Amino acid sequence: xxxxxxxxxxxxxxxxxxxxxxxxxxxxxxxxxxxxxxxxxxxxxxxxxxxxxxxxxxxxxxxxxxxxxxxxxxxxxxxxxxxxxxxxxxxxxxxxxxxxxxxxxxxxxxxxxxxxxxxxxxxxxxxxxxxxxxxxxxxxxxxxxxxxxxxxxxxxxxxxxxxxxxxxxxxxxxxxxxxxxxxxxxxxxxxxxxxxxxxxxxxxxxxxxxxxxxxxxxxxxxxxxxxxxxxxxxxxxxxxxxxxxxxxxxxxxxxxxxxxxxxxxxxxxxxxx
Amino acid sequence: xxxxxxxxxxxxxxxxxxxxxxxxxxxxxxxxxxxxxxxxxxxxxxxxxxxxxxxxxxxxxxxxxxxxxxxxxxxxxxxxxxxxxxxxxxxxxxxxxxxxxxxxxxxxxxxxxxxxxxxxxxxxxxxxxxxxxxxxxxxxxxxxxxxxxxxxxxxxxxxxxxxxxxxxxxxxxxxxxxxxxxxxxxxxxxxxxxxxxxxxxxxxxxxxxxxxxxxxxxxxxxxxxxxxxxxxxxxxxxxxxxxxxxxxxxxxxxxxxxxxxxxxxxxxxxxxxxxxxxxxxxxxxxxxxxxxxxxxxxxxxxxxxxxxxxxxxxxxxxxxxxxxxxxxxxxxxxxxxxxxxxxxxxxxxxxxxxxxxxxxxxxxxxxxxxxxxxxxxxxxxxxxxxxxxxxxxxxxxxxxxxxxxxxxxxxxxxxxxxxxxxxxxxxxxxxxxxxxxxxxxxxxxxxxxxxxxxxxxxxxxxxxxxxxxxxxxxxxxxxxxxxxxxxxxxxxxxxxxxxxxxxxxxxxxxxxxxxxxxxxxxxxxxxxxxxxxxxxxxxxxxxxxxxxx
Numbered sequence: 001x002x003x004x005x006x007x008x009x010x011x012x013x014x015x016x017x018x019x020x021x022x023x024x025x026x027x028x029x030x031x032x033x034x035x036x037x038x039x040x041x042x043x044x045x046x047x048x049x050x051x052x053x054x055x056x057x058x059x060x061x062x063x064x065x066x067x068x069x070x071x072x073x074x075x076x077x078x079x080x081x082x083x084x085x086x087x088x089x090x091x092x093x094x095x096x097x098x099x100x101x102x103x104x105x106x107x108x109x110x111x112x113x114x115x116x117x118x119x120x121x122x123x124x125x126x127x128x129x130x131x132x133x134x135x136x137x138x139x140x141x142x143x144x145x146x147x148x149x150x151x152x153x154x155x156x157x158x159x160x161x162x163x164x165x166x167x168x169x170x171x172x173x174x175x176x177x178x179x180x181x182x183x184x185x186x187x188x189x190x191x192x193x194x195x196x197x198x199x200x201x202x203x204x205x206x207x208x209x210x211x212x213x214x215x216x217x218x219x220x221x222x223x224x225x226x227x228x229x230x231x232x233x234x235x236x237x238x239x240x241x242x243x244x245x246x247x248x249x250x251x252x253x254x255x256x257x258x259x260x261x262x263x264x265x266x267x268x269x270x271x272x273x
Numbered sequence: 274x275x276x277x278x279x280x281x282x283x284x285x286x287x288x289x290x291x292x293x294x295x296x297x298x299x300x301x302x303x304x305x306x307x308x309x310x311x312x313x314x315x316x317x318x319x320x321x322x323x324x325x326x327x328x329x330x331x332x333x334x335x336x337x338x339x340x341x342x343x344x345x346x347x348x349x350x351x352x353x354x355x356x357x358x359x360x361x362x363x364x365x366x367x368x369x370x371x372x373x374x375x376x377x378x379x380x381x382x383x384x385x386x387x388x389x390x391x392x393x394x395x396x397x398x399x400x401x402x403x404x405x406x407x408x409x410x411x412x413x414x415x416x417x418x419x420x421x422x423x424x425x426x427x428x429x430x431x432x433x434x435x436x437x438x439x440x441x442x443x444x445x446x447x448x449x450x451x452x453x454x455x456x457x458x459x460x461x462x463x464x465x466x467x468x469x470x471x472x473x474x475x476x477x478x479x480x481x482x483x484x485x486x487x488x489x490x491x492x493x494x495x496x497x498x499x500x501x502x503x504x505x506x507x508x509x510x511x512x513x514x515x516x517x518x519x520x521x522x523x524x525x526x527x528x529x530x531x532x533x534x535x536x537x538x539x540x541x542x543x544x545x546x547x548x549x550x551x552x553x554x555x556x557x558x559x560x561x562x563x564x565x566x567x568x569x570x571x572x573x574x575x576x577x578x579x580x581x582x583x584x585x586x587x588x589x590x591x592x593x594x595x596x597x598x599x600x601x602x603x604x605x606x607x608x609x610x611x612x613x614x615x616x617x618x619x620x621x622x623x624x625x626x627x628x629x630x631x632x633x634x635x636x637x638x639x640x641x642x643x644x645x646x647x648x649x650x651x652x653x654x655x656x657x658x659x660x661x662x663x664x665x666x667x668x669x670x671x672x673x674x675x676x677x678x679x680x681x682x683x684x685x686x687x688x689x690x691x692x693x694x695x696x697x698x699x700x701x702x703x704x705x706x707x708x709x710x711x712x713x714x715x716x717x718x719x720x721x722x723x724x725x726x727x728x729x730x731x732x733x734x735x736x737x738x739x740x741x742x743x744x745x746x747x748x749x750x751x752x753x754x755x756x757x758x759x760x761x762x763x764x765x766x767x768x769x770x771x772x773x774x775x776x777x778x779x780x781x782x783x784x785x786x787x788x789x790x791x792x793x794x795x796x797x798x799x800x801x802x803x804x805x806x807x808x809x810x811x812x813x814x815x816x817x818x819x820x821x822x
Contacts, residue, residue: 041693042696043690043693045609045613049558062558062689063686064613222704223692224704237537237556238558240562241559241562242558
């Protein structure tokens with residue numbers, strides 16, 4: 001069982017910085033207007049291709065729009081799409097993992113072979129497949145990326161359930177006459193939740209990367225709505241004369257993914273401790 | 274302030290910035306510096322005495338797979354056809370006149386229905402067969418009549434074509450069922466390139482296959498890598514260029530290569546690094562860095578084409594309302610468009626035609642930027658500003674979309690700019706410019722609201738905007754059709770200019786079907802020691818070109 005809050009291992013500087021970055025992201029998600037006064041959609045034609053400066057930390061783009069403003073306002077689109085992906089992966093993956101580990105050997109064999117088949121398909125390709133079949137857009141993009149992460153959640157859930165089920169207190173509740181659902185939702189799932197939460201955070205980072213990459217390829221939100229991948233793609237044609245249009249948002253996405261990975265690992269340690 | 278601190282940290286890591294961006298972009302262009310405008314430029318870099326031999330690599334935006342001659346409407350096709358095939362006549366961009374090529378002279382009857390061509394002697398196709406009057410007739414018949422069995426459509430410019438007759442060994446007479454003064458110019462277009470009878474005998478797939486096309490031009494097909502490059506070699510016995518060529522005989526170059534570089538940001542770099550000698554489609558933001566690194570910019574003007582415009586499909590939702598069309602026409606700042614996403618090399622358009630075109634009338638004062646008037650017109654049309662700034666009527670948003678070809682490097686950023694301008698007057702634009710898949714479906718769909726384009730019009734404006742086969746506006750306007758007929762029947766130049774003025778006025782102001790944007794030019798990056806010029810359709814004239822050692 002997870003221990004009390006007093007026993008948390010102290011976060012290192014990397015974890016603290018990561019947490020800070022994620023907090024900033026949450027703030028951008030909720031109140032983007034507080035962090036930039038520039039319009040992410042309408043530029044100023046007198047301020048085209050300005051290099052990074054105090055006024056424009058990420059520079060301006062070919063239409064004179066502040067790139068940082070587009071990144072800040074793009075948080076909503078990217079985070080919600082990635083969030084949808086994690087939700088899909090978590091819900092379906094956990095359901096499959098629970099079924100395989102608790103419904104007997106047949107259910108286990110069948111569901112795990114399905115998962116093996118999914119493993120054979122690269123997650124990115126599955127996402128591409130869904131997006132091309134159902135049309136570009138944030139919803140199909142989120143679902144497509146989410147389907148790719150079902151595998152991870154299903155396997156981790158199964159492993160965790162098998163571990164937790166063998167613990168004494170779960171055995172005890174079974175002997176005490178608790179039913180299937182009582183055991184499952186009262187004891188097994190809470191015991192496995194820590195690992196799943198940690199995985200969800202790491203997966204959120206991976207989803208941000210996948211969503212950005214597909215957005216970069218033009219499968220996400222249509223322009224001019226800012227979305228991280230799209231912002232990077234828009235800068236691609238101007239690499240020679242405006243490096244900041246791709247490099248700074250690109251570095252930013254990289255940092256976000258790393259930060260989420262670090263936080264996820266920390267949460268994993270905390271919940272396992 | 275934690276937010277500020279994070280930003281400072283990010284700035285500090287800027288040095289390592291290439292990491293993810295580089296991975297995502299999958300490429301890197303050579304570093305270049307600069308901003309602002311480059312120096313002067315011209316369409317020709319022919320100077321000094323020609324050097325014989327060598328190879329020239331022409332980097333294009335894409336390569337076509339369909340080279341069926343009637344369909345050679347695109348730059349990527351016409352650039353190739355100009356160098357592998359000859360035409361009856363050539364268009365002189367200096368004078369705007371039609372000059373001799375394979376036809377050494379011609380006469381036209383009084384009512385523009387009969388054209389008699391005298392065919393130059395001793396011209397042969399690369400398979401050895403003669404390009405004589407009979408071969409010319411075979412070509413004109415396929416162009417003018419099409420071939421239903423092979424699914425080859427008529428050449429859209431050959432209006433009223435009845436047939437050709439070989440009346441002497443070197444004479445062909447063309448008869449039309451209705452007057453068409455533009456017919457002569459139509460024979461100077463890429464879509465009227467002359468092919469060997471052996472090629473005309475092939476089915477559609479055969480005629481579309483560049484490796485099977487036999488013609489009489491200065492270069493002959495050698496090899497290809499589909500979608501990547503086409504290689505042509507010089508024909509040693511070539512001796513029949515158009516009368517305005519600076520080279521009477523075979524090409525100076527031994528070999529020319531057309532190579533596709535679809536990534537717009539890389540085309541200048543390809544010339545800078547020597548991977549290409551000439552690149553078509555330099556984006557305005559790369560012009561300064563190109564000149565800074567010693568690359569010459571050759572700006573090819575395009576009197577054979579119309580200006581760039583956005584055409585409304587008259588029957589499409591929302592834009593079927595003329596008030597909306599007028600509002601969109603005057604609802605964006607063209608000067609700001611030019612300073613933001615174009616360059617000084619792109620003159621703002623004053624009509625359907627380029628400023629340099631014969632018969633151009635300047636209507637720009639009549640569609641000058643006026644946001645207040647645009648908003649008034651939209652209000653009048655019943656579109657009220659909604660909660661998010663976009664107008665609505667009966668629960669429907671004021672949303673339009675535009676499709677345009679990827680073969681123009683400026684049209685996508687231009688509509689990104691126009692999108693932000695129209696947003697200010699409450700119009701939402703979905704910008705699909707640059708997506709060839711969407712363009713292909715949009716061209717065939719009259720309900721798709723806007724198409725951005727510029728087109729070859731040697732055959733006149735009639736085939737582009739009249740009734741039959743008009744995929745630009747899908748409107749058959751009686752007044753316009755009457756004007757087109759008058760224009761084709763006109764015999765006096767002054768009479769034709771007057772009608773042409775009426776046509777432009779009707780298209781732009783009478784129907785508000787067209788939004789004039791900017792004059793058509795193609796900016797090329799030309800490497801050091803490369804001497805090249807361009808025709809009136811911006812095609813490279815490789816028979817006259819040479820490369821210094």
